[in-house]
Ligand SMILES: Nc1ncnc2c1ncn2[C@@H]1O[C@H](COP(=O)(O)OP(=O)(O)O)[C@@H](O)[C@H]1O
């Protein structure tokens with residue numbers, strides 16, 4: 001016993017002056033909500049998908065992150081001969097001693113400088129990271145003051161183009177290639193030789209961490225235990241993936257912000273929808289009475305106005321989602337990344353908005369919920385109107 | 395044979411019908427104990443000064459409002475015993491209402507307006523379309539099916555409203571000053587149409603009007619005064 005939908009569609013259409021502002025208001029709320037969620041998604045994706053399940057990362061016991069950790073050259077030499085470690089065809093153990101440092105590099109936009117993470121890796125550093133692939137230029141050569149940087153960073157920092165250079169400590173480093181980190185945290189890094197970095201940055205015989213590939217799953221367990229149990233080493237080993245997942249905390253503020261902002265803005269949108277729907281009911285008093293005279297029940301009047309509110313909001317939701325997708329696509333096309341400060345390392349990390357179909361569904365559900373809430377009381381008022389209102393009001 | 399000339403069972407039986415509107419602490423008696431019977435096929439014209447209770451009587455027998463006391467039986471059914479939703483269904487099937495200001499839905503075409511009461515029935519889409527076409531042709535607007543109300547003259551709009559009122563083929567047709575907003579020519583068209591519906595389709599028509607000329611289309615005229623039936627006159631010229 002429901003009125004035809006075309007009745008609602010045309011009513012939304014003929015009252016476009018009143019409905020447009022509500023549609024745009026809902027569109028704004030939905031687009032902000034979807035974009036914030038998309039950003040949280042991007043952050044989660046980059047932290048969540050970093051690392052290789054076969055790898056183990058070693059840091060100093062008590063260090064939360066690589067940047068605050070110290071591993072000595074001596075420890076590296078001891079551990080590299082552990083028999084749990086896999087070997088390259090050439091018989092080299094798959095282990096990389098690494099040094100992470102922050103260097104301040106000018107932004108392309110001219111808006112000052114920002115810290116970026118410079119990672120020194122040893123011979124097997126690239127081999128251990130299947131997510132990182134060279135896409136342009138070449139890998140750095142040892143002793144030449146060369147770096148290979150992520151393409152995404154190159155879009156943000158000046159001097160990061162191939163052939164460009166930037167100041168790092170007392171020296172200038174030349175960029176010789178770009179790599180792609182497949183959306184992982186490595187997309188926020190610049191790489192060079194670890195031993196060269198030690199000397200440039202005066203680190204003596206200290207690295208930050210070791211990255212190791214044990215032979216197999218069983219070797220991984222025994223290797224991890226062995227590091228943990230060796231009191232003299234005072235090191236901690238954990239899976240590389242596990243380590244990066246713990247750094248994921250940065251996505252939480254964006255999710256909370258999306259939730260809070262979404263909630264606050266949706267209250268406004270609900271009131272806007274309510275206003276529009278109350279006005280709609282008021283101007284259609286006689287029409288509602290007429291429908292009742294024709295035999296439509298109170299229930300069908302309620303459904304009719306709820307549907308109209310939902311329709312209005314769905315239009316707003318569609319516009320909002322389209323705007324969010326448009327913004328994301330424009331940013332992606334222009335290579336614009338969103339930078340955020342990593343509070344552990346104070347390095348700028350780059351993220352992209354990631355909009356997936358389920359986020360669009362979420363945005364639409366959000367919009368329709370706004371519409372239903374906003375039209376509930378107007379719909380009930382419409383249903384309570386006496387039937388004779390069809391004959392009394394003009 | 396008892397069939398042809400026996401007393402006809404009235405379609406509407408009204409007994410001691412009273413309606414009192416309470417406004418603050420003042421009671422306004424709109425109907426003061428009206429009793430009357432209406433036979434099937436009658437064209438009753440309700441007249442009387444403004445405020446005499448004509449509209450109130452119409453609303454009560456059309457199931458649009460509830461009486462303070464007294465009963466309305468339509469085809470033997472006491473409509474006071476129906477709950478809200480039963481009453482809505484009952485109106486849909488048994489009463490066609492024609493308003494002074496047409497009350498068409500502005501965003502719907504003539505055909506869509508006529509279809510509205512049919513959407514509440516079990517009819518199929520094609521049956522509905524056929525019924526809409528029949529109703530529109532009956533009121534002489536078969537060629538205006540896809541016009542919106544604002545593309546029609548007042549007289550045409552009122553004929554669409556009549557088509558909508560008869561769409562579910564109700565026995566009772568109720569009209570409150572249907573010519574009040576029309577010019578003389580359009581008014582005559584509407585009155586002729588209502589007369590035809592009563593004579594040819596056997597509808598029982600109950601119409602409120604101020605216009606003495608309009609009264610001449612009916613078979614019977616009731617004069618109300620202060621909520622009571624003051625005069626009840628049957629037209630002698632009428633032959634059922
Ligand atoms: N909703 C109402 N509230 C209060 N008084 C009403 C209401 N409807 C009608 N009345 C009063 O009832 C009386 C009869 O009204 P009505 O039936 O509309 O008269 P008519 O149609 O003959 O002009 C009038 O005095 C009118 O003021």
Ligand SMILES: [Mg+2]
Pocket residue numbers: 448449450
């Ligand atoms: Mg009246």
